[in-house]
Amino acid sequence: MATRPRLAVFKFASCDGCQLSLLDAEDELLEFAGAVEIAYFLEATSAIAPGPYDIGLVEGSITTAHDAQRIQDIRAQCRTLITIGACATSGGIQALRNWADTDEFLQAVYASPQYISTLATSTAIADHVRVDFELRGCPINQFQLLEVVGALLQGRTPRVARHAVCLDCKRNGTVCVAVAQGLACLGPITQSGCGALCPGCDRGCYGCFGPALQANPRSLSDQYLATGHGPAQLLPLLRNYNAAATAFREESERIERLAGAGD
Amino acid sequence: MTADPGLIPIGGERRIPSDRLQDLIDLLRQDDYSVVGPTVDQEAIVYDEVTSVDQLPRGWTDEQGPGTYRLARREDDALFGYVVGPHSWKKYLFPPLSTLSAADRTEQGWEMRRVEEAPPKYAFLGVRACELAAIAVQDRVFAGGPYVDPIYSGRRQSAFLIAVNCTQAASTCFCTSMRTGPRCCTGFDLALTELPGEFVIEVGSDRGGTLLARLTTDACSARTLAAAEAARQQAVDQITRRMDTTDIRNVLLTQLEHPRWQETGERCLSCTNCTMVCPTCFCSTVEEVADLKTEHVERQRRWDSCFNPEFSYVHGGLVRNDIRSRYRQWLTHKLASWQDQFGTSGCVGCGRCITWCPVGIDLTEEVAALREKPACP
Numbered sequence: 187m188a189t190r191p192r193l194a195v196f197k198f199a200s201c202d203g204c205q206l207s208l209l210d211a212e213d214e215l216l217e218f219a220g221a222v223e224i225a226y227f228l229e230a231t232s233a234i235a236p237g238p239y240d241i242g243l244v245e246g247s248i249t250t251a252h253d254a255q256r257i258q259d260i261r262a263q264c265r266t267l268i269t270i271g272a273c274a275t276s277g278g279i280q281a282l283r284n285w286a287d288t289d290e291f292l293q294a295v296y297a298s299p300q301y302i303s304t305l306a307t308s309t310a311i312a313d314h315v316r317v318d319f320e321l322r323g324c325p326i327n328q329f330q331l332l333e334v335v336g337a338l339l340q341g342r343t344p345r346v347a348r349h350a351v352c353l354d355c356k357r358n359g360t361v362c363v364a365v366a367q368g369l370a371c372l373g374p375i376t377q378s379g380c381g382a383l384c385p386g387c388d389r390g391c392y393g394c395f396g397p398a399l400q401a402n403p404r405s406l407s408d409q410y411l412a413t414g415h416g417p418a419q420l421l422p423l424l425r426n427y428n429a430a431a432t433a434f435r436e437e438s439e440r441i442e443r444l445a446g447a448g449d
Numbered sequence: 450m451t452a453d454p455g456l457i458p459i460g461g462e463r464r465i466p467s468d469r470l471q472d473l474i475d476l477l478r479q480d481d482y483s484v485v486g487p488t489v490d491q492e493a494i495v496y497d498e499v500t501s502v503d504q505l506p507r508g509w510t511d512e513q514g515p516g517t518y519r520l521a522r523r524e525d526d527a528l529f530g531y532v533v534g535p536h537s538w539k540k541y542l543f544p545p546l547s548t549l550s551a552a553d554r555t556e557q558g559w560e561m562r563r564v565e566e567a568p569p570k571y572a573f574l575g576v577r578a579c580e581l582a583a584i585a586v587q588d589r590v591f592a593g594g595p596y597v598d599p600i601y602s603g604r605r606q607s608a609f610l611i612a613v614n615c616t617q618a619a620s621t622c623f624c625t626s627m628r629t630g631p632r633c634c635t636g637f638d639l640a641l642t643e644l645p646g647e648f649v650i651e652v653g654s655d656r657g658g659t660l661l662a663r664l665t666t667d668a669c670s671a672r673t674l675a676a677a678e679a680a681r682q683q684a685v686d687q688i689t690r691r692m693d694t695t696d697i698r699n700v701l702l703t704q705l706e707h708p709r710w711q712e713t714g715e716r717c718l719s720c721t722n723c724t725m726v727c728p729t730c731f732c733s734t735v736e737e738v739a740d741l742k743t744e745h746v747e748r749q750r751r752w753d754s755c756f757n758p759e760f761s762y763v764h765g766g767l768v769r770n771d772i773r774s775r776y777r778q779w780l781t782h783k784l785a786s787w788q789d790q791f792g793t794s795g796c797v798g799c800g801r802c803i804t805w806c807p808v809g810i811d812l813t814e815e816v817a818a819l820r821e822k823p824a825c826p
Contacts, residue, residue, distance in 0.1 A: 214741060217740075217741045217742060218741060220742075221741055221742065332741060335741075336739065336740075336741045336743075339741075340739075340743060345736060345738075347757075347759070348758070348759060349721060349754075349756075349757040349758070349759065350718070350719070350720040350721060350757075352720040352721050352722050352725070352807075353720075353721045353725065353752070353753070353754060353757060356545070356721065356722065356725030356726070356752065357545040357546065357725075357751065357752050358545075359495070359536065359540065359545075360491065361490070361491035361492065361493040361495060361534075361535045362518075362535060362722065362805055362807065363492075364807045365516060365517060365518050365535075365804065365805050365806075365807060366491065366492045366493045366518045366519070366520075366535070367492050368517070371807075373720070374718040374720035374722070374807050375718065375720075388491070388492075398720075399758045399759065400719060400758050400771070400772065401718075402715075402717065402718045402719060402772060404715075405715065405716050405717070405718055405808050406718055406807065406808065408808075409516065409807060409808040409809070413516075413517075
């Protein structure tokens with residue numbers, strides 16, 4: 187390739203774990219670095235090349251007015267914009283503030299809250315700018331990221347499955363922890379991507395990859411509510427890394443209403 | 450003509466004490482079989498490779514209902530005192546992931562190659578009657594038509610099947626409605642009936658008869674044979690679930706707009722569990738997997754499901770774009786259009802889809818509801 191596509195990686199409100207997933211791809215990293223020109227990636231290098239960029243990877247959510255402006259500038263700089271991780275695609279764990287009083291948090295957490303300038307919400311990048319592809323996960327799966335970038339370089343559609351985690355459990359031979367152990371597992375409504383990690387370790391799925399395509403959370407939580415799992419367990423399960431993803435958010439709010447009605 | 454001393458004829462029955470079952474496993478292993486049988490893992494009785502009878506679920510049973518499965522202790526030391534678990538033999542005959550072909554980029558262009566596997570030689574220990582029926586269904590699917598699946602048929606041809614007659618039933622079992630069990634009648638090499646402290650072994654094929662002749666066995670007394678018959682009858686008597694299969698093909702295919710589909714579509718998670726545990730479901734997806742530089746490409750086949758929304762993707766969109774239509778597709782295929790396609794029902798009455806549905810959707814209940822005329826609008 188005469189000129190390699192120029193890649194930039196940007197960070198918003200996030201833990202950096204998704205960027206690290208890329209740096210963690212040790213076996214593929216050299217190949218990756220050979221396939222693209224890494225023009226802007228502060229997590230990896232202090233060498234900064236100015237835009238525009240062919241591919242922009244965005245980690246993190248929008249939580250400040252400054253970031254809301256910055257993402258507009260980044261969008262204008264990037265031909266293809268890909269958001270990576272639960273924060274960028276649904277607002278992340280920090281979207282829990284969407285149901286709370288942010289000022290109260292500021293008073294409780296910071297010694298000098300007057301220096302903090304923040305929005306009342308944490309929102310996904312796609313709520314602010316057009317996004318060309320959303321890669322889910324907390325953190326993302328590095329192989330999916332390589333697949334997405336690879337597909338982009340080859341001009342084809344990325345192969346990123348949107349079915350439920352259950353299909354992966356079954357391919358792995360993992361016995362259903364919901365049916366055999368009565369655990370509240372989000373697998374049936376969560377998108378594949380982790381390889382069904384938690385059920386393979388005798389734990390229910392935490393929903394790190396967000397709602398599966400056409401997920402049916404209502405039926406699942408009705409089943410869990412009917413079999414001894416209370417709202418106090420289901421609410422935090424749904425309000426986790428992808429709390430603000432539409433299907434999870436709507437269901438957690440329904441459970442909250444049910445619990446309120448039961449008081 | 451005298452009987453061949455090296456062969457016990459088909460239909461012949463012999464007896465071994467339970468503590469000599471290990472001899473059968475050893476003999477199979479001597480003949481280079483990987484013996485796969487039931488074992489306790491992940492809070493369930495699953496199928497895995499076994500080398501010793503001590504790995505079998507001695508004294509364990511399963512308690513099943515819609516959406517629930519629990520291991521439980523038995524009061525005896527039965528080795529096969531359970532029904533069916535989350536796994537089925539299809540994971541060995543139709544593996545969840547297979548590489549079909551590969552290609553490498555060379556200076557002369559793409560070099561394509563087949564990925565041939567030497568089929569593993571399995572002996573399945575503990576195949577239930579419904580599972581024998583399921584294997585017979587998949588034989589038609591993968592090897593019955595003009596296009597024979599080489600992966601399935603290679604594994605199938607070398608597989609040695611040791612059936613076990615059920616002596617109990619789960620609440621989810623309905624093999625009697627599907628006429629697939631619980632008695633193992635055909636399709637096995639050997640069939641065991643477990644009694645306290647002993648097994649009756651019936652020969653189902655010449656291969657089975659030859660193997661059994663190499664084991665030290667005893668003749669069966671009339672009392673043992675009667676006890677085995679009574680034990681098998683116990684399973685029949687315990688089956689309470691029924692599915693009315695009368696004219697089921699036409700009943701289902703003329704009820705495509707029944708309101709029940711919508712109601713069940715609202716319960717169904719479309720999570721794929723039923724199809725994955727089903728011993729006859731055979732859908733797969735074939736994907737090209739390339740490295741970043743596209744110098745090496747593999748064509749991989751993976752288990753897939755009609756409940757995966759993207760399974761029905763064709764250019765432009767999803768053909769079955771809601772859960773209602775996916776559930777309807779699955780049930781009508783399984784029980785109705787499967788008959789047109791393969792000449793049998795796709796359901797063997799094992800009840801796995803009932804047990805392993807996280808919300809406990811029960812196809813026997815669905816069929817009963819679909820037989821009811823909907824109320825006038």
